Amino acid sequence: MSFSPLIDELVVAFKCLPGVGAKSAQRMAFSLLERNREGGLKLSQALHNAMEHISNCEQCRTFTESKLCGICSNPSRIDNGDICVVESPQDVIAIEQTLQFKGTYFVLMGHLSPIDGMGPAEIGLDVFQQRLTQDAVKEVILATNPTVEGEATAHYISQMCKKQNIKTTRIAHGVPVGGELEYIDGNTLTHAFTGRRDF
Amino acid sequence: MSFSPLIDELVVAFKCLPGVGAKSAQRMAFSLLERNREGGLKLSQALHNAMEHISNCEQCRTFTESKLCGICSNPSRIDNGDICVVESPQDVIAIEQTLQFKGTYFVLMGHLSPIDGMGPAEIGLDVFQQRLTQDAVKEVILATNPTVEGEATAHYISQMCKKQNIKTTRIAHGVPVGGELEYIDGNTLTHAFTGRRDF
CATH class of the missing domain: 1.10.8.420 (RecR Domain 1)
Structure with a gap:
């Protein structure tokens, strides 16, 4: 018009x-x-x-224009031995902004969802299996989203790690910092209680 | 990051x-x-x-990739003899969507605002003056925005038209269709009263 x-x-x-x-x-x-x-x-x-x-990093599958992304080509981060598994490259950016994590990532580019045709191969778990066997992995931190699919994906990957005897942890779910208890949903509060720590 | x-x-x-x-x-x-x-x-x-x-139409100053825009190159619209003066190309699109206006447009690409360095030449009134003298203009419809600058611009253009003895009208301001009187500001209501018509 x-x-x-x-x-x-x-x-x-x-x-x-x-x-x-x-x-x-x-x-x-x-x-x-x-x-x-x-x-x-x-x-x-x-x-x-x-x-x-832009294509995908050969090691962690995040977006990059090189063969390896900035994190995977940094020797000090590979030597750290921790791998954080996330669903998307945006999650990598969010975690990097905290400056807390010194290891490398593995980006699934989605989550397990058979109904949408997303099986283990589609989220790159064959590549991840290779990293588990080849690299000296100390710990796998599962940081998939706290949704049904994200939890199922985390469970599947934890089983893979168990077979290789690799320590696997899940990021904590609970009351967000600055949140008010009154407005937090019951599911999150339950997580906050079962996940309580010594003070 | x-x-x-x-x-x-x-x-x-x-x-x-x-x-x-x-x-x-x-x-x-x-x-x-x-x-x-x-x-x-x-x-x-x-x-x-x-x-x-994309540059500007030589006749009406709206955006186009040709010398003349689609409206200015349509003989039946030029023969109509009405010129509607608006502030921006988006205003042309809005008026065209009503299918009510059959004349041509003149797009100011702004409004008079001396404090921002916008004088008559900057809003193309030299080009407009040429159209007033050269073309067979029946009526100039002023459809600038109902803001202080828009009103000042409309007033300035109406003076130009008066010198050429060309009929000049201003679009009606009043209660928008579907609006509730209760929530209409006093300025608009005043316009609606002073602009009332026989029923």
């Missing part, structure tokens, strides 16, 4: 972004055209480079 | 979009990488084409 095929194409293309509908897409297109053409060209170039050159 | 310079660049580039902060930008980047690389490449191409090839 803008009487310019190029603008129409741009608005339709913006709608592929998550959370962007017709109105936001139009706003984005006109904002760049009116005020920030340079930014638009930079975004175009950055998108092209990322879509063409 | 993603340990991939290309992903970092992409996230920074997404932040130039209106209403997109660090977290949304990250979500957009990973969503395209994980699920829709083809859509990402299309967006990259559409952005490049639009940023490089």
Whole structure:
């Protein structure tokens, strides 16, 4: 409806972004055209480079443009011997921001979900099995999401580790820091009680 | 913090979009990488084409990739003789969607605002003056926004038209259809009363 095929194409293309509908897409297109053409060209170039050159790290499956990601190519992190298993590259970023974990990651890029055709091979557990046998792994920390699928995935991986006699831990679930007990759901409170520690 | 310079660049580039902060930008980047690389490449191409090839219509100043936009190159709309003056290309789209207006537009690409360096030349009123003298203009409809600057701009343009003895009208301001009187601000209600019509 803008009487310019190029603008129409741009608005339709913006709608592929998550959370962007017709109105936001139009706003984005006109904002760049009116005020920030340079930014638009930079975004175009950055998108092209990322879509063409980003693939998966051979060791941990996270997104990277190299063979190995920044963490997997850092010897001090490999020597640490801990592997943290997460569902997505965003989880890696979140954990890295805490500056608490000094080991390497394994990114499943999803979770076990047979109904969606996601079996052990689809979440890269064959690659993970190789790492368990080849690398000197001290501990596997399961940091999948606390959902039904995430818990099932954590359970499956813990069984794999048990066969190799590798220590396996699950991140703690409980009351979030800054949260108020009154508003916490019962399931989380139950976890908080069963997971209580000496004080 | 993603340990991939290309992903970092992409996230920074997404932040130039209106209403997109660090977290949304990250979500957009990973969503395209994980699920829709083809859509990402299309967006990259559409952005490049639009940023490089879109300029302004010679007659009405709206965005177009041709010399004249779709409306200004339609003889039946020029013959209509009405010109609707709006502030932005998005306003053209909004009015076109009503299917009520059969004339042509003039897009100011802003409004008079001396404090921001926006004088008559910056909003293209020299081009508009030419249209008033050259074209057979029957009526100028002022559809600038009902803000202080929009009203001032409408007033300025109405003075220009008066000198050429061209009929000038302002779109009606009043209670929006579907609105409840109770929640309408006093300024709008005043407009609704002074602008009342025979029933």
